[in-house]
Amino acid sequence: MEKRAVILSSGGLDSTTVLAMARAEGYACYTLSFDYGQRHRAELNAAVRVAAALGDVEHKVVSLNLDSIGGSALTDAAIAVPEEASEGIPVTYVPARNTVFLAIALGWAEVLNARDIFIGVNAVDYSGYPDCRPAFIEAFERVANLATRVGVEEGGIRIRAPLMELGKDAIIRRGMELGVDYGLTVSCYQATDEGLACGRCDACRLRREGFAAAGVADPTRYRKG
Incomplete structure (x- = not known):
């Protein structure tokens, strides 16, 4: 039987690595992205490119309107994206985003008869988001197996976070x-429509430092100036 997985794909560095890892493990990968009202919409185009390059089976984009509730610099144009590191949970945190994304991924996984959901959350080089912690992933997996047919009757489902x-x-x-x-x-949290990065936000900083520490040339295209 084909081994299937749903991969949450933002078009970013982490989720792309996770997709490559799932493919290397022999999964038939179904990638899932969200048009959730984010200001950095170039990521959706990147997710399409990544899915095609790494050979997924199907790429799906689900539309949500998280910008209708706001509360984040990524969904509310009135809140500026910070360009310096801050203490505590930053304003780029999108309320309940990973909970919502995983819930929809769980539904698609049931439809596909996929037993694994991969997500690129990370507890080391991350921005302080509460929904990127091991405790959250473990808790959501318990909920997933309590609330679904695959959990109750068909052996369960796993939430995989290999970058944690x-x-x-x-x-x-x-x-x-x-x-x-x-x-x-x-x-980048505020990339242009063409995908040019600002080079100043927290996501850009972590990415740039990562390439430097890895000894790998940074392929990011930055805005001039």
């Missing part, structure tokens, strides 16, 4: 081993 304990440099090195072209990806 890796630093950004280790993630990049693993991706390079798997042949990932990081030039296809977009990580």
